[in-house]
Amino acid sequence: MLRATDxxxxxxxxxxxxxxxxxxxxxxxxxxxxxxxxGKSTLLxxxxxxxxPDEGTVTLNGEPLPLGRPERVAQRGVxxxxxxxxxxxRLTVFQNxxxxxxxxxxxxxxxxxxxxxxxxxxxxxxxxxxxxxLRRLGMxxxxxxxxxxxxxxxxxxxxxxxxxxADPAVLLLDEPAxxxxxxxxxxxxxxxxxxxxxxxxxxxxxxNMDMIANVCDRVFxxxxxxxxAAGTPADIRADETVIRSYLGQxxxxxxxx
Amino acid sequence: xxxxxIYLVTVAAIWSVLAISLNLQFGMTGLVNFGQILPFGxxxxxxxxxxxxxxxWWVGAIAAIVFAxxxxxxxxxxxxxxxxxxxxxxxxxxxxxFRLTMLNTPSVAGGADGxxxxxxxxxxxxxxxxxxxxxxxxxxxxxxxxxxFGRMLRVLREDEVLASTLGRNPMRYQASVSMVAWIxxxxxxxxYGHFSGYVAPTSFTVTETFIIWTAVILxxxxxxxxxxxxxxxxxxxxxxxxxxxxxxDLPSDLVANLRLALFGLLLVVMFIYRPQGLVPERREVRxxxxx
Numbered sequence: 001m002l003r004a005t006d007x008x009x010x011x012x013x014x015x016x017x018x019x020x021x022x023x024x025x026x027x028x029x030x031x032x033x034x035x036x037x038x039g040k041s042t043l044l045x046x047x048x049x050x051x052x053p054d055e056g057t058v059t060l061n062g063e064p065l066p067l068g069r070p071e072r073v074a075q076r077g078v079x080x081x082x083x084x085x086x087x088x089x090r091l092t093v094f095q096n097x098x099x100x101x102x103x104x105x106x107x108x109x110x111x112x113x114x115x116x117x118x119x120x121x122x123x124x125x126x127x128x129x130x131x132x133x134l135r136r137l138g139m140x141x142x143x144x145x146x147x148x149x150x151x152x153x154x155x156x157x158x159x160x161x162x163x164x165x166a167d168p169a170v171l172l173l174d175e176p177a178x179x180x181x182x183x184x185x186x187x188x189x190x191x192x193x194x195x196x197x198x199x200x201x202x203x204x205x206x207x208n209m210d211m212i213a214n215v216c217d218r219v220f221x222x223x224x225x226x227x228x229a230a231g232t233p234a235d236i237r238a239d240e241t242v243i244r245s246y247l248g249q250x251x252x253x254x255x256x257x
Numbered sequence: 258x259x260x261x262x263i264y265l266v267t268v269a270a271i272w273s274v275l276a277i278s279l280n281l282q283f284g285m286t287g288l289v290n291f292g293q294i295l296p297f298g299x300x301x302x303x304x305x306x307x308x309x310x311x312x313x314w315w316v317g318a319i320a321a322i323v324f325a326x327x328x329x330x331x332x333x334x335x336x337x338x339x340x341x342x343x344x345x346x347x348x349x350x351x352x353x354x355f356r357l358t359m360l361n362t363p364s365v366a367g368g369a370d371g372x373x374x375x376x377x378x379x380x381x382x383x384x385x386x387x388x389x390x391x392x393x394x395x396x397x398x399x400x401x402x403x404x405x406f407g408r409m410l411r412v413l414r415e416d417e418v419l420a421s422t423l424g425r426n427p428m429r430y431q432a433s434v435s436m437v438a439w440i441x442x443x444x445x446x447x448x449y450g451h452f453s454g455y456v457a458p459t460s461f462t463v464t465e466t467f468i469i470w471t472a473v474i475l476x477x478x479x480x481x482x483x484x485x486x487x488x489x490x491x492x493x494x495x496x497x498x499x500x501x502x503x504x505x506d507l508p509s510d511l512v513a514n515l516r517l518a519l520f521g522l523l524l525v526v527m528f529i530y531r532p533q534g535l536v537p538e539r540r541e542v543r544x545x546x547x548x
Contacts, residue, residue: 048422074424086422088415091408094543098405099412100423106405107425109433113400123405127543144542166424 001025002078002170002201007046007056016042017053020227022203022220026169029192029202031216031233033209035246038222040205041083044172047203048080049073060170079163080172083205085155089148093139093158096147097130098123100165126165133161138187153180160191170201177208189215209247213237221246263380267452269492270387271445274394276472276484278441281398283470284478284538285407286434287414289345292332292352293469296325296439298461300446302359305372305456314375318447325443326436333432352466360458371457374450383452390448391485394441398481401437408541410434411479464517468495471520474527477534486536494519 002024009017017039024030032040045051047058052068059065066072074080088096104126105111106119134140137157142150147158156176163171173192177185185208192215195202206212212219213233221229221236223245229236236242275297282288300321307317332351336343359366366372377383401407410430413420417427450456468491476487495516502512527534 050418070418070421071424071426074422080422082422086416086419088412088419090415090538091411092540092542095408095541096412099408101405102424104405104409107409107430109401109406109437112404112406119405144540146540162423 001062002047002058002060002203004043004047004058005056007043007053007058009042009046009051009053015225017046017225020056020222020225022227022230024170024201024203025218026201027196027199028217029196029204029215031212031219032203032205032222033207033212033219033236033246034222034228037224039225040222041174043222044080044174044203044205047073048078048172074166077166077169078172079166079168079170081156081159081163081174081176083174083178085152085159087147087155087158087162089146091147092144093134093147093150094127094130094143096158096162097134097165098126100162101126101129102166129165130161133164137161137191153184156180157184157188157191168200170203171195172203174205175207176204177206177211185211209237260380263384265492265496267380267384267387268496269489270384270391271449271452272469272472272492273391273485273488274387274441274445274448275469276476276488277391277394277398277481278438278445279469279473280478280481280484281401281434281438281441284473284480284484285402285414286410286431287341288431288435289341290348290438291345291463291466291470292348292350293438293442294461294463294466295328295348295352295355296442297446297449297465298352298355298359299325299328300443300448301374301450301456301460302366302372302446303443304447304450305374306366308375309366309372314451317450318444321443321447322440325439329435329439330432333428333435349463349466352461353463356458356461359461366456369458371455374454374456376454377451383448387448387452390444394444395481395485397437397441401434402479402481403541406430406433467517468520471524473534474524475535477536477538479538480534480536483534483536483538487534491520 005021007017007020020043032043034040042051046053049066049068049070049072057064058067060076060078065076065078088099105115105122111119131140134143139154139157142154147155150158176188189211192202204216216233219231219233219236220227221242228245229239229242237247275293279290279293282290303317303321303324304314307320308314332347336347360369362368377386409420409425413427413430420427472487472491473484475490476485477483498512498516502509
């Protein structure tokens with residue numbers, strides 16, 4: 001269980017988050033929705049260790065996660081993607097995947113000069129895993145393309161693939177479907193479902209309500225830095241506050257079929 | 258003629274080592290070091306000061322090899338919470354502080370007069386030592402470049418936040434690669450000291466750092482063989498401009514300045530038309546995935 005409890009954070013005079021508490025269970029996809037500027041990505045950044053909150057704690061399975069130390073949070077098995085995908089653009093897709101390998105003995109000077117055999121072995125294992133993840137993502141044919149040459153949707157898939165190299169217990173996904181074509185979105189939905197079935201904790205920020213309704217088991221709604229609702233996607237869609245502040249109502253009532 | 262060839266190859270080899278050391282930091286890791294002449298100066302001065310105190314050559318050499326990486330850490334750690342731009346300023350300042358300290362403390366190393374360093378026994382010895390140093394530096398840099406460590410350095414170059422998202426501490430990689438690069442720079446400085454027989458502050462100005470940069474940008478940032486080509490071209494241009502000065506009968510200081518202007522022009526042309534350098538970075542290709 002991943003718990004963020006009573007998180008508050010201000011940037012100067014701007015109250016980005018006030019007393020927000022969310023929790024996400026393993027084997028479930030937890031949605032985080034809200035209007036632009038409501039604090040969704042900020043909350044993700046607090047959990048991922050990028051921002052230090054003014055107050056509040058983040059725990060994973062009861063153990064506190066280090067605040068403000070993204071690399072330590074990542075080492076604890078928390079992977080995240082960004083709204084604008086972060087990749088090494090001038091490296092190939094395959095090299096990017098290999099960079100996701102955890103605790104690589106070939107990433108120390110002592111390792112590469114003193115234990116070349118061990119490094120080569122781990123590199124081979126990592127390459128095999130990268131191959132299978134790329135196949136799973138339907139990107140095996142892109143292995144030797146430069147990451148910077150991929151389309152936006154493929155870049156988002158690749159960042160997920162890089163995270164999976166480290167086999168994370170928690171995935172924090174920031175708008176994986178934004179700007180992605182419908183076919184790739186379907187692929188992502190299927191992929192998220194398999195991640196969920198593998199027992200991982202998945203937190204998903206998304207504006208695509210169909211995707212949210214399709215994959216999320218529980219949804220938290222933020223508005224102006226506060227939590228305004230939580231529940232199943234169906235509950236949320238019916239919630240008056242959420243409709244007023246975020247979902248809105250059709251300008252013209254839809255015709256009944 | 259053969260003496261001249263030996264001289265040229267020796268100089269080109271020493272500057273190639275410097276180019277490789279800058280390539281490790283800038284080309285692979287994206288660290289903008291505007292003071293790579295500092296470890297070179299530390300090496301050359303250690304050789305000179307060691308000799309002036311009456312120690313055998315290896316005492317100065319070991320002192321430089323130990324002191325240079327420590328200095329790199331002293332420069333890296335204060336920049337921990339700063340963005341990459343500050344690297345340029347801090348390394349530039351560090352190199353200038355070192356040069357000005359040497360210039361203004363005659364009791365340490367002769368001030369503006371510099372110190373004498375015992376020369377290599379013969380020009381062939383200098384050649385062999387310099388080429389051996391280049392070979393070792395090249396092999397070390399290539400091993401780093403092709404390893405998972407080198408791959409993570411490149412990830413850092415592209416995006417530091419990405420590296421920390423993947424659970425890496427950028428500082429650890431930057432510190433390791435800087436230490437290696439500064440050891441190379443110091444080794445080149447030791448060789449240069451014993452080769453030229455004389456060490457003075459004028460050899461370690463910002464201009465010299467700029468020449469190393471020109472070699473890296475020209476040759477191909479991120480590619481070791483490329484930056485060696487860059488260093489060779491720059492040294493051949495530099496040396497041949499002296500002959501040009503004799504033929505066309507221009508004052509030598511004017512030619513020296515024209516030479517710098519030529520390097521500057523080369524930089525501009527490379528940035529506009531071929532930013533990847535003459536020998537671009539290699540793309541690591543995975544053989545067709547087996548199904």
